[in-house]
Amino acid sequence: MGLEHALGESAITTTIDSAINWCRKNSLWPMPLGISCCGIEMMAFAMPRFDVSRFGSEVFRFSPRQSDLLIVAGTTTYKMATVVRKIYEQMPDPKWVIAMGACTSSGGMYRTYSVVQGIDQFLPVDVYVAGCPPRPDNLLHALMMIQDKVQRGESRSTPMTVAAERLEKQQLLQIQGVNN
Amino acid sequence: MQNYIPIFVMLGVGVLMGFVFLILHKLLGPSRPNPEKLSTYESGMPPVRTARERFSVKYYMVAVLFILFDIEVVFLYPWAVNFRELGLFGFIEMVLFITILFVGYIYVLKKGALQWD
Numbered sequence: 001m002g003l004e005h006a007l008g009e010s011a012i013t014t015t016i017d018s019a020i021n022w023c024r025k026n027s028l029w030p031m032p033l034g035i036s037c038c039g040i041e042m043m044a045f046a047m048p049r050f051d052v053s054r055f056g057s058e059v060f061r062f063s064p065r066q067s068d069l070l071i072v073a074g075t076t077t078y079k080m081a082t083v084v085r086k087i088y089e090q091m092p093d094p095k096w097v098i099a100m101g102a103c104t105s106s107g108g109m110y111r112t113y114s115v116v117q118g119i120d121q122f123l124p125v126d127v128y129v130a131g132c133p134p135r136p137d138n139l140l141h142a143l144m145m146i147q148d149k150v151q152r153g154e155s156r157s158t159p160m161t162v163a164a165e166r167l168e169k170q171q172l173l174q175i176q177g178v179n180n
Numbered sequence: 181m182q183n184y185i186p187i188f189v190m191l192g193v194g195v196l197m198g199f200v201f202l203i204l205h206k207l208l209g210p211s212r213p214n215p216e217k218l219s220t221y222e223s224g225m226p227p228v229r230t231a232r233e234r235f236s237v238k239y240y241m242v243a244v245l246f247i248l249f250d251i252e253v254v255f256l257y258p259w260a261v262n263f264r265e266l267g268l269f270g271f272i273e274m275v276l277f278i279t280i281l282f283v284g285y286i287y288v289l290k291k292g293a294l295q296w297d
Contacts, residue, residue: 016208020208083223083224086224087224089217090216090219092217093210
C-alpha cells in the first residue's frame with residue numbers, strides 16, 4: 001500500500017511490498033495500554049527474561065503517533081473504552097491490535113454493567129490472547145502471530161492492498177448512502 | 181580547513197539521509213488522515229482548551245529558591261576546594277556573591293515562599 005497507488009500493482013511493487021512487510025514485522029513498535037493487571041505481564045514480556053527485543057518490538061512507545069501495534073492489556077470499562085478507541089484512532093496506519101487476556105477479549109469474569117464484554121465490540125482485533133492474566137510467553141506467541149499477519153499483508157484495521165482499500169471505500173459510500 | 185572536510189561530508193550525508201527518508205516515507209508509507217487521527221493526543225482524553233494559554237508566573241518563586249539553595253552551593257563547592265590558593269580576594273568575592281543572593285533570600289522570605297502550608 002502506498003507504492004501501488006503511484007506505480008500500480010505489478011511484480012515489482014509486490015516484491016517491494018513483501019520486503020517492506022518483512023521490515024515492518026521485525027520492528028513492530030507497541031503502544032502499551034496496561035489498563036489493569038495484564039499490564040504487569042506485558043511489562044515482563046518486555047523485560048530481559050522474556051525479552052521481546054528478540055522480535056524487534058522492545059521499543060514501547062507511549063505515544064500512539066509512533067506505534068503500530070496496540071496491546072490492550074486489561075479490563076476495559078465503558079469509561080475507558082472511549083479512551084482506547086481514541087488512542088486506536090490516533091495511531092498511524094497500518095496498525096494491528098492485540099486483545100490481551102480474558103477481560104479484554106470477552107469481558108472475562110466481569111459480567112457487569114460497567115465492563116465492555118470484549119474490546120472487539122468497538123475495535124477490530126487481530127489477535128486474542130487467552131489467560132487471566134496470560135503468561136508473557138503467550139503474549140510473545142501473539143506477537144509472532146501478528147508478525148505472520150504482517151508478512152502476509154493482513155490487518156483488520158487497515159486495508160493493505162489496493163483492492164481492499166477500494167472495497168472499504170465502496171462500503172463507506174454504501175453506509176453514507178444508507179444514512180442519506 | 182583540510183581537516184574539516186570529513187565533518188562537512190558527514191554533515192552533508194546526514195542532511196541527505198534525512199531527505200531520503202522523508203521521500204521514502206512519502207513514497208512507501210500509507211497516508212490515511214482523518215480528523216480523529218489528527219486530533220491532539222491527550223492520553224486518549226478529549227483536549228480541554230488550547231495549548232497556547234497564558235499561565236501564572238508563580239513558578240518564578242521556585243526558580244529563585246533553586247538559585248538560592250542549589251546554584252549557590254554549586255559555586256561554593258569549587259571555591260571551598262581552592263580556598264587556600266584564592267586567599268583573601270576569593271573570600272571577599274564570595275562574600276559579595278552571597279550578599280547578593282542574601283537579598284534574594286530576604287525577598288523570598290518576605291514573599292512567604294518558605295511557608296509550605
